[in-house]
Amino acid sequence: MPGKLFPVGGPVSEKDIVDREDFITSLQIRLGDGQSVMLAGPRRIGKTSIAYEVLRRLKEQGFYTASVDFFRLSNKREFAVSLINACLENRTGIRKTLDVLKDRAKAIAGMAKLTIKLEDLEFGFGFLHGEPDENALLDYALDLPEILATRDGRNMVVLFDEFQDASRVVSQEEIYKKMRSHFQNHKNVSYLFLGSKEGIMKALFSNRKEAFYRFAVILPIPPIPEDSWVTYITRKFAEQNIEVDSEITRGILQKTGGHPQDTMLVCSEIYYALLEAGKNTVTPKFVQLGYDRALLILAQIYDEILDELSQKSHVREVLKRIAAGNRVYSRKANPNEIKRALDYLMAKAIIEKDGRGSYRFVEPMFQEYILGEHR
């Protein structure tokens, strides 16, 4: 039974990250050199995959690394504990050091050793006996990367994923100011911030009045070149003794626009359709079958996106017109409002301007979905 041939869902590992090599190297060098970096982009384009791979390589180089995903957290204490655990893992080699230390019932044999490993980090007694105040815990957590790096003579890189959710997690806007006030004193730590709400992320890092102004360099995430996809898809199918010629592969990419997750999903559905039929050549028929199935799976995600977008007025009608290839401005609607809807959709990376000043969908399958809705 072959594993998942085309992985779809969470972050993918090195061998399934198509292209991105130069970008990963560039991030590795910048972060390794102490520069903090911010990457913003819509969900499902491969931010987390890139970040995990960069951290893996830095770790191999001898860096301490830690990652915290705000999407998974629900309150201040969880944030603090998650950051502390991620930091301590560099010394203890276990993922939830605090839990192990607290769990006296389990009192594992290695407990004494573990305590010794952490002796100099000044969190011994107060933290383990009695519940420390969550604010004190957070203050401690926010400085731990620097303390740890200094004590151990290492450099450290910390990843914050879905960073725009931090204010939701601790339910206060000031969290960003607080974080900055700690991080700006860190000499041996660089930070990698990822966010899927581009508008919020860009404001946070590039508005003079915002907390993270000039704290990190903002890099655009490059698209994946078509040739890299062709090579990857051909190799993957070949590994399963499945034939696919490059014209067919380019046809797949035309349908997906090379969007990372959409392309993976279509290929994956083609693969399963072939397995079911007991065939080993990708033909146009199987491409269509895989595409249709992928679109059904994506419908759920697209519904959610559409729900969110539709909170702004005129968004739906503008999307419909662009999808159908019609003019976006109509006699009925106020042109300023249409313009606002267009700007909003561009800021959300749903549409982009092409060379001739008209608009197109970033994700062709989303366009297809919108068209299908109104057939």
Ligand SMILES: Nc1ncnc2c1ncn2[C@@H]1O[C@H](COP(=O)(O)OP(=O)(O)O)[C@@H](O)[C@H]1O
């Ligand atoms: N470079 C890539 N090459 C191939 N597929 C990718 C790549 N980046 C992302 N994907 C696909 O997109 C999915 C989501 O990737 P992820 O890193 O979680 O994106 P994000 O963090 O931007 O939401 C992956 O499961 C994979 O199917």
Ligand SMILES: [Mg+2]
């Ligand atoms: Mg992600």
